Amino acid sequence: MNTHTRKLIKLNAREGLGVSIILVILFVFLSVSSEYFLTVENITNLLMHSVFVMLVAFGVMFVLSTGGIDLSVGSVLGLCGGVTGWLMMNGTNMWLAILAGLLLGTLIGAFNGMIITRLRISPFLATFAMLYIARGLLLLFTINEPIRNFATPEFAFLAQGYWLGIPMPVWIALAVFLICYFLFNSTSFGRFVVAVGSNQEAAHLSGISTNSIKIRVYALSGLLAASAGILLSSRLTAVQPLMGTSYELDAIAAAVIGGTSMFGGKGSVTGVAIGAIILALISNGLDLLAVNQFYRLIITGLIIIIAVGVERYTSTRAKTA
Amino acid sequence: MGNQSPEPIVQPDSDRLKSLRIPLRIDGQIIGLIIFLAVIMIVMSFASEHFLTYINLLNILQQAAFVMILAFGMTFVLSTGGIDLSVGSIVGISGGMTAWLLYHDVNMVMAVIGGMIVGTAVGIVNGLVITKLGISPFIATLAMMIIARGVLYVWTGAIPIREYMSSSFTFLGQGRILNIQFPVIVAALLLLILLFVYRRMRFGRHVLALGSSEEAVRISGIKVDRLRIKVYALSGLIAAIAGILLASRLTTVHPEMGKNYELEAIAAAIIGGTSLAGGKGSLVGTALGAIILFMIKNAMNLLNVHPYWETIVVGVIILVAVTVNIWGGSARIRLGSRKALKEVKQS
Numbered sequence: 001m002n003t004h005t006r007k008l009i010k011l012n013a014r015e016g017l018g019v020s021i022i023l024v025i026l027f028v029f030l031s032v033s034s035e036y037f038l039t040v041e042n043i044t045n046l047l048m049h050s051v052f053v054m055l056v057a058f059g060v061m062f063v064l065s066t067g068g069i070d071l072s073v074g075s076v077l078g079l080c081g082g083v084t085g086w087l088m089m090n091g092t093n094m095w096l097a098i099l100a101g102l103l104l105g106t107l108i109g110a111f112n113g114m115i116i117t118r119l120r121i122s123p124f125l126a127t128f129a130m131l132y133i134a135r136g137l138l139l140l141f142t143i144n145e146p147i148r149n150f151a152t153p154e155f156a157f158l159a160q161g162y163w164l165g166i167p168m169p170v171w172i173a174l175a176v177f178l179i180c181y182f183l184f185n186s187t188s189f190g191r192f193v194v195a196v197g198s199n200q201e202a203a204h205l206s207g208i209s210t211n212s213i214k215i216r217v218y219a220l221s222g223l224l225a226a227s228a229g230i231l232l233s234s235r236l237t238a239v240q241p242l243m244g245t246s247y248e249l250d251a252i253a254a255a256v257i258g259g260t261s262m263f264g265g266k267g268s269v270t271g272v273a274i275g276a277i278i279l280a281l282i283s284n285g286l287d288l289l290a291v292n293q294f295y296r297l298i299i300t301g302l303i304i305i306i307a308v309g310v311e312r313y314t315s316t317r318a319k320t321a
Numbered sequence: 322m323g324n325q326s327p328e329p330i331v332q333p334d335s336d337r338l339k340s341l342r343i344p345l346r347i348d349g350q351i352i353g354l355i356i357f358l359a360v361i362m363i364v365m366s367f368a369s370e371h372f373l374t375y376i377n378l379l380n381i382l383q384q385a386a387f388v389m390i391l392a393f394g395m396t397f398v399l400s401t402g403g404i405d406l407s408v409g410s411i412v413g414i415s416g417g418m419t420a421w422l423l424y425h426d427v428n429m430v431m432a433v434i435g436g437m438i439v440g441t442a443v444g445i446v447n448g449l450v451i452t453k454l455g456i457s458p459f460i461a462t463l464a465m466m467i468i469a470r471g472v473l474y475v476w477t478g479a480i481p482i483r484e485y486m487s488s489s490f491t492f493l494g495q496g497r498i499l500n501i502q503f504p505v506i507v508a509a510l511l512l513l514i515l516l517f518v519y520r521r522m523r524f525g526r527h528v529l530a531l532g533s534s535e536e537a538v539r540i541s542g543i544k545v546d547r548l549r550i551k552v553y554a555l556s557g558l559i560a561a562i563a564g565i566l567l568a569s570r571l572t573t574v575h576p577e578m579g580k581n582y583e584l585e586a587i588a589a590a591i592i593g594g595t596s597l598a599g600g601k602g603s604l605v606g607t608a609l610g611a612i613i614l615f616m617i618k619n620a621m622n623l624l625n626v627h628p629y630w631e632t633i634v635v636g637v638i639i640l641v642a643v644t645v646n647i648w649g650g651s652a653r654i655r656l657g658s659r660k661a662l663k664e665v666k667q668s
Contacts (some may be wrong), residue, residue: 053581068458121643122597131429132636139629148646246368247464297471301464309454 018310019258019274026281034288042284044167047267051169052235054273055228056247057108057254058180058257060228061272064255065184065265066217067197068123072112073225073251075134079242081229082138082147085239089150101230103225108134109222113215127218131248138164139241148238159235169231173273176224181269195219197264257307278307349595353645354609357454361616369623376611381612381619386504387563387570389611392593393515393584394559396607397552399590402599403458403477405553407447408586410469412579415440416564417473420574423485432490436568437561443469447533448550462553466583474576494569504566508608511559522574522647532599578642588635589614592642606615613638 031038056073063070084101088094108130115126141147151267161168184190196317203209228247233239254261257278258271282303286296327344366373389409398405419436422427443465496503519525527548530538539545563582568574568586592607592613617638621631 024513090647092344117638119644121640124597125591125639125643129639130585130635132632135632136629136633136636139632140627143627143629253460253463256457256460262459292475294471294474297467297474299471301466301468301471304460304464305454305456306465308456308460312455 015135018313019271019278019307020305022310023274023278023281025287026278027305028283030285030288036288042169046280047170048167049284050276051173052232052277053247053250053254053279054173055176055231056225057219057252057272057276058176059224060251061255061258061267061269062184062193062217063221064260064262065193065267066199066214067200068116068214068217070127070129070218070221071248071280072108072130072134072242073122074247075131075138076108076222077108077229077232077247078103078224079134079138081233081243082141082239083137083149084230085147085233086141088152088155089147094152094155099228102199102226103223105226105229106219109219110215112222113218116134117211117214126136142239142241145240151234151237155234156237159231177269177273184267184269194265199279201273212297252293253304257304262308266283326546332650337396342581346477350603351605354593354613358609358616359384361613365620372620377619381501381615382505385611386508387567387616387617388582388589389508389561390511390563391560391582392589392607393511393604394556394609395586396558396595396604397411397423397528398597398601399597400528400532400599401549401552401603403451403549403552404462405447405556406459406462406583407443407465407469408556409579409582410466411440411443411471411560412564412567412582413576414443414469414473415561416568416573416578417477417482419565420485420568422483423490424482429487433565436565437558440557440561440564441554443552447557448553451553452546452549475575479576481576485496490569494566501539501665504570506567507562512604512608524551529600532601555632565570585614587640591639610613
């Protein structure tokens with residue numbers, strides 16, 4: 001019994017190993033090669049940039065852990081940020097507007113889940129269609145006038161303010177991280193998510209309502225995407241119709257770099273956070289080193305491949321050990 | 322009892338042989354798509370007098386041809402249970418290669434072959450990363466999508482490639498045979514060739530088998546890794562053909578050329594009844610899917626619908642098409658099982 005638990009702990013410790021190594025290597029490399037990298041200003045800046053993708057990636061991680069996928073998060077992010085901005089532009093109370101944005105995101109996510117479980121359409125397709133639909137709705141929303149001039153000082157404080165010298169979005173991301181960590185590792189919901197992802201039939205037979213778990217997971221993903229959208233609209237103080245385009249790809253990349261399996265049954269909240277920071281670190285580092293912006297795409301792609309490869313290598317080693 | 326038992330064994334066997342012999346097997350799904358297409362055409366011919374003209378219908382085919390060609394390759398990849406997100410970038414990079422070679426006065430045939438080699442090579446790299454590094458197709462081709470686009474940017478310095486057109490190269494994208502645009506003819510020819518590959522050649526059968534059960538394919542002694550690499554190479558080659566045609570059609574290669582084409586290609590294949598889980602695909606369905614997609618865009622254009630509606634309509638159509646597919650499929654299974662039950666009862 002004792003040795004068994006010890007083994008479990010070891011396995012867990014190994015899980016985030018690959019990503020942490022890459023993070024440390026990138027960190028050391030950048031602090032040696034650029035004198036501006038290791039300044040408080042730059043590090044807070046970097047964390048700040050990682051927050052938006054990180055929030056979305058937490059939700060995507062839950063979805064991937066059930067063996068599904070959510071491609072609609074980028075569009076949901078844009079739409080919910082847009083709706084919050086639009087409501088505030090028309091004089092709605094800030095908290096009500098935020099609540100409406102979050103509610104809309106949750107509803108869209110739950111709707112995704114309903115389509116997937118009731119109509120039995122594959123998650124890829126259902127959320128792929130929702131990607132188009134939500135983006136189209138935002139485009140229609142902004143058809144007459146762009147959404148801007150809505151940010152009251154309190155609303156702008158959400159993404160631009162500082163508390164104890166640390167930007168508010170970082171605090172928000174930290175809070176969401178803790179909640180997600182608790183939800184994923186210490187509640188029955190989190191365990192059920194992993195169970196559904198590793199063997200849906202077995203989970204169903206042991207009395208887990210797989211459908212309701214799935215609907216809740218997509219709703220959570222929509223909620224987190226909406227929160228990222230609201231933060232982003234506060235940060236940018238205007239909502240472009242194309243806000244959040246291709247965020248789904250960044251979020252999936254962050255989740256997979258962090259050791260989440262695309263086939264379900266395996267995920268890590270810490271890994272996702274590190275994955276999102278790695279993505280931000282790459283873009284920050286390429287900025288500081290003044291790399292030709294056209295090389296960035298190539299380097300980003302290569303690092304994704306290397307990170308996923310390393311993660312897979314270390315996790316299979318951990319399994320056999 | 323003993324005398325009756327051989328009969329049901331013989332019958333399905335001859336059925337299967339028949340379905341293999343007919344190259345254009347028509348099933349319920351294809352009929353459903355044709356009905357859908359017919360409904361759009363009838364409604365539109367009443368709604369707009371410009372719709373049902375020879376020129377407009379040819380225009381739709383011409384616009385659909387590029388995505389259709391890409392979607393053929395995508396059908397193969399999806400049939401194995403994989404996905405290829407890099408095709409849009411391959412369109413850009415191989416079209417760019419051909420244009421660049423032409424600009425430097427290389428023979429046109431050599432330039433076209435050069436573009437095709439680039440596309441195939443990118444596809445092979447995709448296959449190698451997926452099989453040898455064990456990275457999931459989604460992530461591997463996503464990274465390749467980013468990398469290939471980046472290479473195109475670095476290579477062109479973000480300046481469009483221009484002034485490479487020669488009269489013979491112009492023909493590829495803009496020429497007509499019997500008043501039909503050349504890209505449409507290429508798409509039709511590719512459909513026939515790939516139908517043969519998909520239905521009649523060992524490669525096509527292996528691809529479908531791989532999508533249904535990788536383990537079974539491996540156990541029957543087929544080299545799974547090599548098969549998978551070939552499929553991604555094929556997808557790259559087909560994307561390169563689309564890219565070269567597009568380079569000729571647009572007369573300039575912008576570094577953004579082909580962006581988001583992968584999404585339209587996936588949408589066309591899915592509307593046509595190809596399963597994302599693998600093991601099921603239809604090239605004729607894919608062709609019809611691409612035509613439906615562009616016919617709807619054309620119809621909305623003619624009806625002066627604001628282009629912002631387009632994304633919503635495309636999303637809804639994907640949902641409707643897939644739901645109909647699934648319900649049609651499960652109804653067929655239910656009917657089949659009822660028939661089987663009857664047979665069991667009778668015997």
